Structures are given as structure tokens and as C-alpha cells.
Amino acid sequence: MACPYPATIIPHASWLPRKKASNISPAATAHGAVQQPVHHNSATEASLPVSICNTLDKAIDRFIDPPERRPLVDPQRVLSGNFEHVVELPPTRCPLVLGSIPSCLAGGAYIRNGPNPQHQLQGRTHHLFDGDGMLHSLLFPAPSSTLLQEPVFCSRYVHTYKYLLEREAGVPVFPNFVAGFQGVAGLARMAVMFARALAGQISMNMGFGLANTSILFFAKHLYALCESYLPYTMCINPATGEVTTLSRCDFDGRRMIGMTAHPKKDPVTGELFAFRYSMFQPFLTYICNHQLLHDFAITEHYAIFPESQLVMRPMNMAVRGGSLIGLDSAMVDMIHINLRTGAVLRTALSPESLEFGVIHQDYVGRYNRYGYFGVSAQLPRFSGIRKLDFAMVGADDCTVARRDFGPGCFVGEPFFVPSNDNGDGNEDNGYVVCYTHKEDTGESQFVVMDARSPELEIVAAVQLPARVPYGFHGLFVTQAELLSQQK
Numbered sequence: 001m002a003c004p005y006p007a008t009i010i011p012h013a014s015w016l017p018r019k020k021a022s023n024i025s026p027a028a029t030a031h032g033a034v035q036q037p038v039h040h041n042s043a044t045e046a047s048l049p050v051s052i053c054n055t056l057d058k059a060i061d062r063f064i065d066p067p068e069r070r071p072l073v074d075p076q077r078v079l080s081g082n083f084e085h086v087v088e089l090p091p092t093r094c095p096l097v098l099g100s101i102p103s104c105l106a107g108g109a110y111i112r113n114g115p116n117p118q119h120q121l122q123g124r125t126h127h128l129f130d131g132d133g134m135l136h137s138l139l140f141p142a143p144s145s146t147l148l149q150e151p152v153f154c155s156r157y158v159h160t161y162k163y164l165l166e167r168e169a170g171v172p173v174f175p176n177f178v179a180g181f182q183g184v185a186g187l188a189r190m191a192v193m194f195a196r197a198l199a200g201q202i203s204m205n206m207g208f209g210l211a212n213t214s215i216l217f218f219a220k221h222l223y224a225l226c227e228s229y230l231p232y233t234m235c236i237n238p239a240t241g242e243v244t245t246l247s248r249c250d251f252d253g254r255r256m257i258g259m260t261a262h263p264k265k266d267p268v269t270g271e272l273f274a275f276r277y278s279m280f281q282p283f284l285t286y287i288c289n290h291q292l293l294h295d296f297a298i299t300e301h302y303a304i305f306p307e308s309q310l311v312m313r314p315m316n317m318a319v320r321g322g323s324l325i326g327l328d329s330a331m332v333d334m335i336h337i338n339l340r341t342g343a344v345l346r347t348a349l350s351p352e353s354l355e356f357g358v359i360h361q362d363y364v365g366r367y368n369r370y371g372y373f374g375v376s377a378q379l380p381r382f383s384g385i386r387k388l389d390f391a392m393v394g395a396d397d398c399t400v401a402r403r404d405f406g407p408g409c410f411v412g413e414p415f416f417v418p419s420n421d422n423g424d425g426n427e428d429n430g431y432v433v434c435y436t437h438k439e440d441t442g443e444s445q446f447v448v449m450d451a452r453s454p455e456l457e458i459v460a461a462v463q464l465p466a467r468v469p470y471g472f473h474g475l476f477v478t479q480a481e482l483l484s485q486q487k
């Protein structure tokens, strides 16, 4: 079922200037309701208690926790270059500037999630993780389409409760969860947040999720996820490329708090596995401290949770004036476990620093041979892509294919799309795709690489009409999946 939301595709000549998207009332998002557009031109007038809270927040930012005291969360540094936010972009046609789009991409869409703060304030501490979620989607024309002849790119905010409330207010309402909760300032911000709740400005049970981390397609629904809160159901219009937020998803009331941004879909059984954790007991079953558990793995019979060095320390913030989130360097990093002997083995796969690895999604939870990784260069941007062959474990370097993008050009997380040419059935028969960005010109592209080429040869490139900020995780959704979307 296609999305019921009309959209206009902007031709090349209309790329700039860009209009902002139509506005949607935060009240319409409550309890999974489908949103209806309402238009407004300016922030709503604040009540006296809300105005006092706004003043208190500004005072905390100015006098207790000014960004210049903490360079690591100074927005002038954190939100510079291609980390600076962009405005929304309606569906816009894009020229193919190299090669041809493989048939396995036709009619589908590549979507990448990432943080893009709605209010970029220079006087307020900010961490990359604190940005509002924005989806950057590239829809590819289907062979049978008479409407779409070229790829269509669209950037839209996920209309979370927080995003809509802060758009209505015209200022930030919630503290920045990562940058803001530190020492006395963190406690003061928490007090102001509760004062806003008492004043009726915010509803605490609506959460302050950012939906800025990843994308999932499951059971005919597309979700934007962030582990701080519930997923939001999204929709990509398969005819126009428009990106729409449908609702906050609480799974029919069965899940009222957050869940991982990295659920795992078993390609054989079709089941979806996820976990959640809390600052409070029982944290996560058999994990005996309150870690930040960002990701996990599944096999045919087990779920595997790696112990993380990231831990939440509420008392560190309250008593010692430290950060809510800390690093526990004493923890052991377990990599390989022999379940029969109990032996633990750590084996290096590459001499390079590799991150954001992905595999062929049909091999999740099963033996797989290949992985595709970004070469770390100030996360989450990468200077190149590497393909590793896990069958070579034990060699000094498992790298079997590599591409470097050259000085000043960086890419985001790679994603593997299997070919549909019925080749030889090999796991690596397909393409590696990602967004690229040239920092000297500000240009962004979408590139398609041949996964079996030792140079990861670029076989297609699409020039994007706007800059794509560095972000987090992406996904390719097939045409059949797009057409199956349900409200």
C-alpha cells in the first residue's frame, strides 16, 4: 500500500532556495495518532512559567556550563564543517553523473539516519549524539515508472514529540542528554525540565527520543530508531520519494520505554530480536552494571551482548560533578568464546581502525564470510571502505578489497545490497553503497561500488542536490518493501 501523502518533486533548476516542510502539531503525534498538517508562522507565545524556565536554561548555559569551558561539547567545534545542520529538502531530482544504477536498486530507496539539531545554538553545549533525527532518502526510478526518470533525494526530520514541541516553542525545551547532564549544570537542567513538566509544557510520558540513529524495515513498516526512546514509524512514498513521519510506535502499548537502535532480523525465521536496558535494576539480565549497550549480535541459538566500556554514572554527576556517561577502562573486551572449552580468543582482523561494519543482511545470525567497514577518520566519517574476508582470520590482514576516497573526501557507513542477477550465489555478489562528501567543495554524492572488485570500483554515482551531514546508520529498502508499507 502506497503512502497517502502527496508530494511535489522539485526539478534540478529549483534546488535552491529551499522551502521548509509543512508544520505538524505535536498534539497530533500522541499515542500513535496519524499526523495532520497545520500551518503556523512563528513560535507560540510562552506562558509565564515557561518563560521563567527558558530564562533559567539560558542562565545555566551562560553562567554554569558555558561551552567555552568544555571544548569537546562546544557547538562551534562539534557542529562545524559537514557536522553543521542542514534544512529539510523536499523530493528533488538528481542527475546520474557516472555509470548506471544496477537493477537491484531500481524502484527501491537508500535511507540514512543521522543527527541534525533543529536549534543550533552557539551558547549551548552540544554533543553529536544530541541532534534531532533526520532521514536522507534517495529513491531510484523503477524500470516501469513513467513519473520518475531520475533518482529523487529528500531530507526530512523525524517528527518526534521533542522535535515538534521545540519547533512549536521556537527554542530548545529538553536538555541535551549527552552534553547537558554534567555536574551542577546537569542537575539544574533536570530541575528545569521537571518544572516544565509541572507547568504543563511537556508530557514526560511522551519521552524525549531523538530517533536519530538507525533505520529498520520490518513487517511492512519502516522505523526510525534511537535507543533513548521508542521508534517512530516512517513512510517513503514509492512514487515521489517524499519522507513522512506516521506515528510514535509503542507496539500496541506493550513497550513503553526505549529499545535498542540495532534490532536484528533473522533472515531465516523472519523474527525480530531486540533488547532494552535501564539505569535501574535489573539493568539487563545477566549484565550486572548499568552499561550503555548500543548493539548486540544473534546466532541461530544465542543472543550475544558484548560488555561495553561506556557506563551510566548518575552519582558521578550528582555527587562529584562529573559526566552522566563515563568510560570504564577496567572492563574486559571479549571477542571470541569457545562454548565447549570456555576459551576466549581475541584476533585482529586488520591493522587499520575500522568501524560501522555491515554484512549481507541475509547472513545475519548465520555463518558469514565478508564484512564491509569504514576506515575511521573522526567518527562517524570515514576516509575509505574496506572489505574483509573472515575466512582469512589468523592472517595479519583480512582485507581483500579497498577504496580510499582521496584528500578531503569522506564517506558514511557502507551498506551491502545483494545483486539480483542470479550470479553464482556467492555472498559478495552485490554492491556497496554510501553517501560521500567533499569537504573543499561541499558536494555530496551517492556512490555504488562493485563489492567483488578488489578496488571496490565505483560503477554508479548520483550527484546530490544538497549537503548530507555525517550521520549514523543506513538501509536499502527494495521496491517491493516500499510498496508494502502500511500505516
Ligand SMILES: [Fe+2]
Residues within 6 Å of the ligand: 213, 261, 262, 294, 295, 472, 473
Ligand atoms: Fe550504532
